[in-house]
Amino acid sequence: MTVNGGVDPKNPSVLDSIIEFIGSPSIAMLISLFFAMYTMGWGRKRTTAQIMESLENAVKSIAMLLLVIGSGGAFKQVLIDGGVGKAVAQLFIGSPISPLILGWLVAVVLRIALGSATVASLTAAGIVAPLMAQAGVDPALMVLAIGAGSLAASHVNDAGFWMFREYFDLTIKQTLQTWTVLESIISVVGIIMVMGLNLIFH
Template sequence: MPLLITAIGVLLLLILIMKFKLNTFVSLIIVSFLLALFLGIPPESIAATIEHGLGGTLGHIGLIFGIGAMLGRLIANAGGSHRIAVTLINKFGKKKIQWAVVSASFIVGITLFYEVAFVLLIPIIFTISKELNISIVKLGLPMAATLLVTHSFLPPHPGATAVAAVYGADVGTVLVVGTIIAIPTVIIAGILYPRLIGKLMPEIFKKKRELSQLGEQKHIDLEDTPGFGISVFTATFPVILMAIGAIVNAIQGAAGLGDNLFFMVIRFIGNASVAILLSFLLAVYTMGIRRNIPIKKMMDSCGSSINALGLLLLIIGGGGAIKQVLIDGGVGDYIAEIFLGSSINPLILAWLVAALLRVALGSGTVATLSTAGLVMPMLAQTPDVNLVLVTLATGAGSCMASHVNDAAFWIVKEYMGMDMKETFATYSVISTITAIAGLIFVLILDIFM
């Protein structure tokens, strides 16, 4: 029944948005209340559950999205995004520009959270699409696919790192083997599938998109833009800070070193929210003060970027509300009961449990952590199983079928100006391909490892 109720709730949401054209945020909240009632959450607790889900989601990404949007606007308005875009176009050429996007996204996505990497890269992707006069969807899908893979498969992302610890898998080995699996998975989901969808549904790439979140993009002559080096350094400064934090933390743990002021400072500046704030302050100097742009003009531009984010943040928060309702409504516990005492291949079991939890609950991180707790007792019965591959199978399953209860679904939809049908046909399928391809490569490696 919990799974049936969840499916009906998703269907109702689609009807409200697509058939009756109801505001997306309002539809999400209405469906959240109805799901909570039918899943048996006490009426007096429903409002608190929805508030917790909405606040918890926005608490995680609100600061990152807000400052990240201002950072992206500063780099774009100064011409930094234009300089990076033109350089990538000249280096790779129009025919291989998707490979440029995938390469940049992979490098940025290894360290940064999905949301942080997305808001940093999207202005550059948009500039490239304008320069080449091609759809932002054509470039945005490879970026989204790459970020999904790196976020789900590779440490130091929280899901992969935490699950590796629970299973007892070596994090460094997970990173190496995960990269081996991630590369062909990205090619299939991020390069080959968008090409296929371009042939099956060409209108997706031909449709003119209104992207209010990115604001008005002004034309800047190349000679008036910042240098490529300083533009890339400013855009990737959060990556550098978080990479330093991850590396130092790993060294501290491996060497068994005690805590001190140095490690505390590194952890502080490596935190996603702190890193994005420091990067914003750097951009104020490199993209503004250094170029004699008045502070007031920069802040006016930053303010307009925040105004464009209002409804998007509410929509993402609404997705978080549905996710919390499903968690508190016991959908995850119901799925756990289904697999109690199962004797199937541990790799397939871990993938299947994570996939079902992801579809039901929406959060890939919640799905991976919940799967680890459910699968761990079963692993004791199969001592010869490769724990690194179990970790990666869990990460692959946590990508499955992104839809309306996943914040990333709404981020991709809104930033790329797609409707619900287009987002299901593109990002939902890409996430499913990522999950299935990841499992296939895990099973292939299991033959040799």
């Protein structure tokens, strides 16, 4: 039984179940790992001991980075579950600010609070969508405004901040002075360009 010609989610076929299983992130990564072990290891006549040593060295080099990213993701989820997104939405309800500026500001606040650009942009989009429809704002410009806001002020709760720090072997202060400043400049220039485009086309 299918719904609208598609797959019935309650009664998936065997093929659907297999594809869903293989497509899950953990299994896909495991398959990739075994493929790499064969093509770069056994397929090149390397022993299992040599492959294991190579894997061990690879894990050692990124272990700290993985721990930092994982802890940052956990902290982000704590903030999300604590209702930060809803609190930010309440702050801006009834505001006379331009929807484009509002979308940018909401994304900036969420980015600073949550650390995730993806979460910040998606949450901001949901908050300003009704305002955008009422004000007749171009959806493309709103996407650009929210995207620019979601890049602002990357700091210690952002996985990208720690990746940049680890890759370039910087201190936290140096990372704040370079990466954070760079992301903030991109964000500000982005919203300025969006407002400029809004003036030109409206």
